[in-house]
Every structure is written in C-alpha cells, then in structure tokens.
Amino acid sequence: MDALxxxxxxxxxxxxxxxxxxxxxxxxxxxxxxxxxxVNAAFRAIHSIKGGAGAFGCTELVAFAHVFxxxxxxxxxxxxxxxxxxxxxxxxxSDAVADLVSAARNDxxxxxxxxxxxxxxxxxxxxxxxxxPAPAAAAPTKRPPxxxxxxxxxxxxxxxxxxxxxxxxxxxxAPVDAGWDDEPAxxxxxxxxxxxxxxxxxxxxxxxxxxxxxxxxxxxxLPPEDIVSVVCDMSHVPALExxxxxxxxxxxxxxxxxxxxxxxxxxxxxxxxxxxxxEIEVEPMPANDDVEPExxxxxxxxxxxxxxxxxxxxxxAKLGPASAPAAQPDIAPAPAVTTQLVTAAQAPAxxxxxxxxxxxDAVAARQRQxxxxxxxxxRIDKLMNLVGEIVITQSMLxxxxxxxxxxxxxxxxxxxxxxxxxxxxxxxxxxxxxAQPVKAVFQRMPRLVRELAQTLGKExxxxxxxxxxxxxxxxxEELADPLTHMIRNSMDHGLETxxxxxxxxxxxxxxxxxxxxxxxxxxxxxxxxxxxxxxxxKLLAKxxxxxLVGQDEKLAPEEIDQLIFAAGxxxxxxxxxxxxxxxxxxxVRRNVESLGGRIxxxxxxxxxxxxxxxxxLTLAVLEGMVIxxxxxxxxxxxxxxxxxxxxxxxxxxxxxxxxxxxxxxxxVTPLYRLGAVMGSSGRPDENIIIIAETERGGNVGIAxxxxxxxxxxxxxxxxxxxxxxxxxxxxxxxxxxxVALILDVDSMLRLAASxxxxxxxxxxxxx
Amino acid sequence: MTLPLGEKHFSSAQPESAVRRIVTxxxxxxxxxxxxxxxxxxxxxxxxxxxxxxxxxVRGVLNxxxxxLAVYDLRTSIGLGVTDATATHxxxxxxxxxxxxxxxxxxxxxxxxxxxxxxxPAPDLERDEHGLIEGLxxxxxxxxxxxxxxxxxxxxxxxAPAARQARVA
Numbered sequence: 001m002d003a004l005x006x007x008x009x010x011x012x013x014x015x016x017x018x019x020x021x022x023x024x025x026x027x028x029x030x031x032x033x034x035x036x037x038x039v040n041a042a043f044r045a046i047h048s049i050k051g052g053a054g055a056f057g058c059t060e061l062v063a064f065a066h067v068f069x070x071x072x073x074x075x076x077x078x079x080x081x082x083x084x085x086x087x088x089x090x091x092x093x094s095d096a097v098a099d100l101v102s103a104a105r106n107d108x109x110x111x112x113x114x115x116x117x118x119x120x121x122x123x124x125x126x127x128x129x130x131x132x133p134a135p136a137a138a139a140p141t142k143r144p145p146x147x148x149x150x151x152x153x154x155x156x157x158x159x160x161x162x163x164x165x166x167x168x169x170x171x172x173x174a175p176v177d178a179g180w181d182d183e184p185a186x187x188x189x190x191x192x193x194x195x196x197x198x199x200x201x202x203x204x205x206x207x208x209x210x211x212x213x214x215x216x217x218x219x220x221x222l223p224p225e226d227i228v229s230v231v232c233d234m235s236h237v238p239a240l241e242x243x244x245x246x247x248x249x250x251x252x253x254x255x256x257x258x259x260x261x262x263x264x265x266x267x268x269x270x271x272x273x274x275x276x277x278x279e280i281e282v283e284p285m286p287a288n289d290d291v292e293p294e295x296x297x298x299x300x301x302x303x304x305x306x307x308x309x310x311x312x313x314x315x316x317a318k319l320g321p322a323s324a325p326a327a328q329p330d331i332a333p334a335p336a337v338t339t340q341l342v343t344a345a346q347a348p349a350x351x352x353x354x355x356x357x358x359x360x361d362a363v364a365a366r367q368r369q370x371x372x373x374x375x376x377x378x379r380i381d382k383l384m385n386l387v388g389e390i391v392i393t394q395s396m397l398x399x400x401x402x403x404x405x406x407x408x409x410x411x412x413x414x415x416x417x418x419x420x421x422x423x424x425x426x427x428x429x430x431x432x433x434x435a436q437p438v439k440a441v442f443q444r445m446p447r448l449v450r451e452l453a454q455t456l457g458k459e460x461x462x463x464x465x466x467x468x469x470x471x472x473x474x475x476x477e478e479l480a481d482p483l484t485h486m487i488r489n490s491m492d493h494g495l496e497t498x499x500x501x502x503x504x505x506x507x508x509x510x511x512x513x514x515x516x517x518x519x520x521x522x523x524x525x526x527x528x529x530x531x532x533x534x535x536x537x538k539l540l541a542k543x544x545x546x547x548l549v550g551q552d553e554k555l556a557p558e559e560i561d562q563l564i565f566a567a568g569x570x571x572x573x574x575x576x577x578x579x580x581x582x583x584x585x586x587x588v589r590r591n592v593e594s595l596g597g598r599i600x601x602x603x604x605x606x607x608x609x610x611x612x613x614x615x616x617l618t619l620a621v622l623e624g625m626v627i628x629x630x631x632x633x634x635x636x637x638x639x640x641x642x643x644x645x646x647x648x649x650x651x652x653x654x655x656x657x658x659x660x661x662x663x664x665x666x667x668v669t670p671l672y673r674l675g676a677v678m679g680s681s682g683r684p685d686e687n688i689i690i691i692a693e694t695e696r697g698g699n700v701g702i703a704x705x706x707x708x709x710x711x712x713x714x715x716x717x718x719x720x721x722x723x724x725x726x727x728x729x730x731x732x733x734x735x736x737x738x739v740a741l742i743l744d745v746d747s748m749l750r751l752a753a754s755x756x757x758x759x760x761x762x763x764x765x766x767x
Numbered sequence: 768m769t770l771p772l773g774e775k776h777f778s779s780a781q782p783e784s785a786v787r788r789i790v791t792x793x794x795x796x797x798x799x800x801x802x803x804x805x806x807x808x809x810x811x812x813x814x815x816x817x818x819x820x821x822x823x824x825v826r827g828v829l830n831x832x833x834x835x836l837a838v839y840d841l842r843t844s845i846g847l848g849v850t851d852a853t854a855t856h857x858x859x860x861x862x863x864x865x866x867x868x869x870x871x872x873x874x875x876x877x878x879x880x881x882x883x884x885x886x887x888p889a890p891d892l893e894r895d896e897h898g899l900i901e902g903l904x905x906x907x908x909x910x911x912x913x914x915x916x917x918x919x920x921x922x923x924x925x926x927a928p929a930a931r932q933a934r935v936a
Contacts, residue, residue: 385832386833388833680817681817716835717835718828718835720866721835721868722866726820728819733830733835737813737830738816738830739829739830741818741819751820
C-alpha cells in the first residue's frame with residue numbers, strides 16, 4: 001500500500017513535468033512552429049499521463065486524456081495539418097488535464113468537460129484525410145492503440161502480466177497469449193496480403209512499465225492487418241517470489257506481413273522503444289513474389305509459429321508444451337533458419353542508416369534520462385544538515401589545534417585548512433544539487449496569462465526568458481506568489497484593451513515579458529509589459545487623498561511610481577476579481593523584503609512598465625553579522641544592516657516612556673537596546689549601534705555590545721521543534737556548536753513595542 | 768504485498784501480560800518515567816541559547832546534530848525552581864507530538880518493565896503537577912510518576928498556574 005502510494009506520488013510529480021512539457025510544446029506550435037517533433041513530444045506527454053492515470057485508476061483523467069491523445073494523433077499522422085490545428089483548444093485541454101490531475105491528486109471529484117471533449121472529437125472529422133501512403137493512413141483510424149476498454153490500460157497490463165505469471169507457474173493452463181484477446185487473431189488470412197515477412201523481436205528493458213508503456217501499446221502501433229502472429233516469451237520472468245511486478249520481463253516476437261519499410265517500422269517505435277529494444281529481421285523472400293504467399297496460405301495454421309520459433313527454440317524448450325504446443329516439432333529445423341535470418345538481417349544494410357536518426361534520438365533521450373536521478377528533497381536536506389555539521393566540527397577542530405605545540409600545530413593546521421576548503425566546496429555542491437531552474441514556476445504562468453486574458457478580454461502574448469536560471473529550492477517555493485501578483489497587476493492595470501491599444505497606435509496584442517537572470521549573486525526577475533505605464537496623476541491624487549503624501553508635496557516622477565508599493569493604493573478604475581483591492585503590490589513588496597529581496601518599478605507613460613525583483617539565491621544560507629549582547633550572541637542579516645557606529649559618536653536623546661532616539665544623518669531615529677528587547681543574559685554594555693532598515697523603509701538604531709564578525713550562516717528553522725520566536729526569524733549554529741538566533745528587525749520592533757506586557761505567545765508557542 | 772507475519776506475534780500478546788517499558792529519571796528526590804519508545808537519546812548537559820520572553824520552563828534551544836530543539840527544565844515545570852545545570856545533568860531527548868524536545872533532568876536511573884495493570888491514575892491532589900502526570904507506578908522502593916510529555920512541553924511552568932487553569936477550563 002505504501003509502495004503504491006509512493007508510486008502514485010511519483011506519478012503526480014511526473015504529471016507536473018509532463019504537463020509542463022505538453023503546454024510548452026503546444027505553445028510553441030500555437031506560435032507557429034511546424035516541427036513534427038513538437039507534436040510527437042506533446043503526444044508522448046499526454047500518452048504517458050494517460051498510461052499512468054490508468055494504472056492508478058484515475059478514470060476521468062484516462063477518459064479525457066484518451067480523447068485528447070486521439071485528436072493529437074490526427075496531427076501526428078498527418079490527417080490534420082499542423083497549421084490547421086486548433087492549438088488554443090489544445091491548450092485549454094491541457095489546462096483541463098492539469099485540473100483533472102490535481103483533482104485526482106487531492107481525491108476530489110473532477111469537473112467534467114463535455115464541451116472540450118466535444119470540441120476535441122470534432123478535430124479531424126471535418127478535415128478530408130490527406131493523401132498519405134496507404135498502410136500508414138489505415139493505421140491511425142484504428143487507433144488509439146488502447147481501445148476504450150472497461151479496465152484502464154495500465155491495470156490491464158498488470159492483469160495480463162499476472163495471467164502470464166500464472167501460466168508460467170502452471171496455475172492456469174491457458175495459452176500464453178490468452179490475455180491478448182484484442183490482438184488480431186493469428187490466422188492465415190493476412191497471408192494473402194502483398195508484402196514481405198518481417199520478424200520483430202521486441203525485448204524491452206525491464207523498466208518498460210515504469211516508463212508507462214505497456215507491451216500491447218507497443219504492438220498496437222503496428223497496423224493490425226499486417227500482424228501475422230504475436231508470441232510472448234516469458235523465459236526471462238524470474239521466480240515468483242523474486243518478481244517485482246513493475247518490472248517487465250516479457251519479450252515478444254511479432255511476425256508481420258507488411259509493405260512497410262524498415263524505416264517506417266523504426267518510426268513506429270520512435271517514442272516507445274529505444275533502438276536497442278527491438279530488432280527487425282526481414283525474410284529473404286522477395287516482397288512481390290506471387291507464388292510464395294500461396295504456399296504459405298496452404299500451410300496449416302499451426303505452422304505459423306514456425307517462423308517465430310526460429311531463434312526461440314531454446315526458450316520454447318524451457319517453456320514446455322503448455323505454453324507453446326505447436327513449437328516442439330519445429331525445434332530441429334530451427335538452427336538452419338536462424339543462420340538464414342542472420343544473413344538476412346545484414347542484407348538490408350542500405351535502408352538502415354536512413355532509419356538511424358530517430359533511433360539515435362531515442363538513444364540520446366534515454367541517455368539523458370540515465371544521467372538524472374530523482375532524489376527526495378528530504379535526503380538533500382539531510383545532506384545539507386550534515387555538511388553544516390561538518391562545518392561546525394571543523395571550526396571546533398580549529399579551536400582545539402591552537403593549543404597544540406608549534407611543530408604539531410603547523411602540520412595539523414595545514415590539514416585543517418585543506419579540510420575547510422573542501423568543506424566549503426562540498427557545501428557549494430550540495431547547494432547546487434538543491435538548485436532548480438525557475439522553469440518550475442515560470443511554466444505555470446502561461447496558463448495564468450491565458451485565463452486572465454480571457455477574463456479581462458485582452459490579447460496578451462507572454463514571453464519567457466532565462467527559464468533555466470537556477471536558484472535554491474527555498475526561493476523557488478517563494479517565487480510563485482509574487483510573480484503571480486506581478487503578472488496579474490501588469491495584465492489588469494498595465495495592458496490596455498485591444499481597442500485602446502489600437503487607438504494608441506499599438507498592436508492589439510500586448511506583450512508581457514518574464515525574464516530571469518543571475519546578477520551579482522542574486523536572482524533578478526523582471527516582468528515587463530508594453531501597456532500604458534503607471535498613471536502617475538491618478539496615483540498621486542489617490543495617495544494625497546489617503547494622506548500618504550502631503551497635499552502640497554512635490555514628488556519626482558520616479559517617487560510617484562514607487563507609491564504603487566504603498567499599502568491601500570490601487571488605480572484600476574473598476575475593481576476586478578483579478579486584482580485591484582489595493583492588496584497587490586504592497587503585499588508583494590512586503591513578502592519579497594521578508595525574504596531579503598528588493599522590488600522596484602520603472603515606468604514610462606504610454607510605453608509600459610517594468611517590475612524588477614531581486615532575491616537572494618537561497619534562503620538556506622544567509623550572510624550575517626554575528627553580534628554579542630551580554631552573554632548571548634545573535635546574527636543579524638547583512639541585508640538589514642545599513643551601517644554600524646560607536647555609541648560615543650552618536651548623540652542620544654531621551655523621549656518620554658524611556659524611548660531613546662538618536663540623530664543619524666539629520667534624522668531622528670529610534671534606538672532600541674538589544675539586551676532589553678531580547679532579554680539577553682549577563683550585563684550588556686552596548687557600545688555599538690547598528691543602523692538597520694525596517695520593512696516599512698524606516699531606520700532604527702540597535703545598541704549591542706560587540707560585533708563578533710561577519711559570516712555565512714546556515715538558516716535553521718525554530719518552528720520545526722518549537723514554535724515562532726518573537727524577534728527572530730530563525731536560528732543558526734555557530735562555530736562552537738551553540739545556537740544563535742537570527743534577528744528579524746521588524747519582529748524585534750513589534751516585540752519591543754509589546755514588552756512590558758506578558759508575552760501572550762509564550763503559551764501557544766510550543767503547542 | 769507483505770505477508771501477515773505479525774499476526775501470530777500479535778495474538779500471543781495477551782492483555783493481562785502487557786507491559787510498559789519505562790525509562791525512569793530523577794529530579795531532586797523524585798522519580799519520573801516515560802515510555803521508552805518516546806526517548807530518542809540521552810545526552811549530557813550542553814549549554815542552551817535562551818529564547819526571548821519564553822515561558823519559564825523553556826530553558827532554551829540547542830543544536831542536536833544540525834537540528835534545533837528546545838530544552839525544557841522539568842524542575843521548573845514541577846515548581847521546584849530552576850536547575851543549576853552542570854556536566855552531570857542529563858538531557859533526555861524525546862519525540863512528542865511530532866516534535867523533538869529535550870527534557871532537563873538530574874539523572875537517568877533505570878529502565879523497568881511495568882505491567883499495564885500496575886499503572887494507577889494520577890491522584891487529583893498535587894496542584895503543581897496537575898495535568899503533567901499521566902499515571903503512577905509503585906515500585907518496591909519508590910513511586911514513579913509517568914509524565915504526560917505533551918503537557919510538560921505546553922505547560923508554562925509552575926509560575927503560571929492561572930494560565931494553566933485557563934487552559935484546562
């Protein structure tokens with residue numbers, strides 16, 4: 001049960017990736033790509049989703065994906081030209097699939113989409129079939145390969161497998177291919193067909209099922225009328241107790257009588273099997289020999305497996321009479337046939353190279369798969385923890401070594417220096433493992449834009465750049481919200497309606513550009529639109545009416561633009577569902593700043609607007625200043641610190657209620673004593689003042705005893721085993737193994753404001 | 768896919784012979800116990816970092832192999848003041864309510880098997896420990912008070928009985 005749940009989880013993860021790929025390919029096609037590989041990739045994605053969904057019994061998903069796949073198949077087969085295809089419909093369908101996947105994931109009832117299903121089934125109906133080579137044209141109409149069975153296809157495959165295992169263990173005496181009742185009956189009728197005899201040895205890798213491919217899908221890729229016989233070889237199936245049902249041990253030999261060329265057959269398996277998973281043997285007989293077929297028709301049915309049995313003789317002997325009753329008498333002539341076949345296989349050397357490119361692609365794709373490994377994030381976190389521990393242990397070692405006599409010290413110190421360099425390198429690498437491309441977030445945006453464009457009645461083109469820019473997964477998780485807000489804002493407030501755009505002499509379609517890049521150790525993401533820009537007059541008027549700006553105050557245009565981040569300001573004339581309750585950009589700014597990031601805006605009236613978001617590359621490590629107050633040490637993020645100075649150089653004044661202020665750069669800045677606010681133990685002397693920046697943009701002075709140093713610290717959660725701690729955002733472990741709190745300036749100020757009162761949070765903290 | 772191997776084993780565990788394996792430890796002259804399954808490890812005292820304005824029994828946080836956990840002073844919880852921790856004091860690391868926590872005690876004494884039937888409900892007398900004691904076990908020489916760890920960790924300490932009463936109500 002656990003294993004299945006885990007497998008299911010993996011499937012949903014894969015679904016997300018597949019959906020991303022699907023959408024991306026459809027988008028490319030929608031934007032004018034005519035690359036058939038894009039169509040194939042889209043088809044593959046939906047096919048894999050369908051296969052997996054079947055295995056996990058997500059029937060709604062299977063049903064929808066099935067119809068979707070079928071209509072994509074029309075494109076793939078050329079029945080519908082790529083240029084004529086309704087990609088906007090397909091994109092909406094891909095959204096619907098995403099909905100179905102998330103419904104299945106959350107065990108919610110799925111919303112039926114009869115409208116889309118209806119539209120999908122129309123695809124390919126109105127179009128007249130294009131002239132395609134006869135066998136190829138016949139095949140697609142018979143597809144989709146897995147007919148709408150009662151049972152979902154994946155389960156059917158497992159059922160088949162079980163039936164076969166039974167057959168092998170003697171539990172059932174049914175013929176081997178009993179489960180394959182939907183295969184065309186291996187009768188002699190097709191023999192009358194023109195064409196030559198081709199033998200296909202399919203020996204898939206054991207991970208076939210895990211690739212969400214099943215043998216019957218593979219075989220159904222071949223035109224059914226060409227199939228003479230299918231024989232399953234199960235001699236590789238391990239003993240029942242050792243069997244893993246997710247492994248595929250079956251091998252097949254399919255005898256075809258077909259006019260297809262080797263390349264065509266290769267192309268059939270283009271994306272289900274790797275080149276090394278099947279071999280094609282051509283019978284030496286001439287393809288258009290009139291006499292030969294007649295002899296074959298005369299041959300008794302039981303002789304059909306004779307061809308198949310050729311190089312399976314040894315296997316068949318093992319399988320015994322129950323599995324292949326007709327095979328026994330054919331064992332003797334087999335070797336002769338085999339040699340004949342080997343030469344035959346080498347004969348069609350000429351067409352082979354032509355068949356190579358797709359095969360090579362498949363190999364390359366599999367190799368790419370092989371070099372990437374899916375790792376649970378927990379494991380990486382543990383690795384990260386361990387590295388942190390090593391860093392601490394190593395700094396402890398440094399302390400110990402200092403007390404050694406000089407000659408020993410010199411040598412040991414050298415070793416420790418090397419160790420510390422290696423540790424840092426190790427840490428970098430582990431961080432790199434955690435890094436993910438921003439694609440994970442970016443690929444959700446096209447859907448958002450599409451849906452919003454429909455709601456708002458605007459035409460929008462989304463351009464994504466730098467999707468492969470990598471940042472730590474902690475940041476990835478935090479990116480989605482601000483980006484969604486920013487894009488909503490641009491679409492709602494920035495971009496004009498098509499009519500307005502035409503009136504302004506722009507193209508009716510607006511563009512939003514989402515760009516990610518690394519800059520100076522940060523990730524910088526910008527959202528640029530070519531809309532009307534920020535309405536400064538309106539914004540200023542509103543800010544004045546809300547009292548955020550004095551009535552007579554004069555602001556530079558750039559300063560007015562920044563007002564968009566002030567709380568409670570929204571300039572949309574109509575408050576829409578999309579954005580515009582004034583809880584947009586100010587929330588974004590606050591969230592971004594709490595992550596140690598910055599957000600800014602550049603606007604050009606009539607030309608557009610650009611929001612720029614700069615975030616640290618990780619939340620797992622931060623650059624901090626280690627400070628001491630009394631006996632306790634704290635870390636304050638460097639990003640909060642503006643400057644530090646000696647108390648003696650700074651005039652302090654006392655206000656009422658013990659509030660102290662200091663003059664700093666001509667401004668009156670409140671001063672807080674860290675020891676008092678955080679309840680530090682020992683007697684603080686507070687000689688140093690740190691000027692820090694608050695989220696609201698103001699500055700405060702924080703009095704501390706000493707600045708111990710500046711270093712990178714690993715951020716550790718306090719919530720995990722305790723609860724939120726007022727004044728601190730998290731904690732870290734210092735070189736001596738002791739914990740230090742990482743100060744959060746704003747939280748500290750709130751704590752200072754509430755101190756004197758008993759901390760109400762103390763009781764609920766641990767619960 | 769797993770074979771029902773455990774079934775036989777399970778049925779042999781008769782209710783009357785069920786035992787609880789208890790780790791006992793001392794604070795002052797008193798003995799407390801918790802189920803051995805809740806104990807993750809036992810380690811010597813290690814300096815903690817105090818948390819601002821935390822409840823009195825929250826001694827602070829420490830680093831256990833890269834994980835930060837809070838240490839609770841059991842002495843404070845039962846109203847006997849603050850432990851003057853030395854190298855001989857012990858932190859019992861426990862898993863409680865999907866958190867890991869440390870319990871500061873004087874020493875760990877023993878592991879004993881106690882029949883479930885021998886566990887008596889806590890008398891509702893001792894005001895200071897109301898809610899902290901899950902049950903009592905009478906051994907030959909002493910009385911072991913079984914702790915309700917969830918309550919120990921939540922409880923604000925003896926100095927805040929009003930708050931505790933509010934919670935109970």
